[in-house]
Amino acid sequence: MRLESEALKEKILALSPDEKAIIAQEVWDSIEHFIDPEVEKAWLNEAEKRWQEIEEGKVETVPVEEALRQARNSIIK
Structure with a gap:
């Protein structure tokens, strides 16, 4: 920089x-x-798909603290 x-x-x-x-x-x-419009559209579609899965109970959310803990642990290993 x-x-x-x-x-x-x-x-x-x-x-x-x-x-x-x-x-x-x-x-x-x-x-x-x-930002490439196609990439933005793909991310929007993915976000909508994930939201639908949450709404339908197909997936369970994880609190941010737990997600960060898991991410840190995966980096350390």
């Missing part, structure tokens, strides 16, 4: 959560057009 980028990152991280959220949204909006 360039020195200017690193300094900018440090300034952004020092902002309040609300200010960071606004900046994050504006940055995202500025690059959103680079």
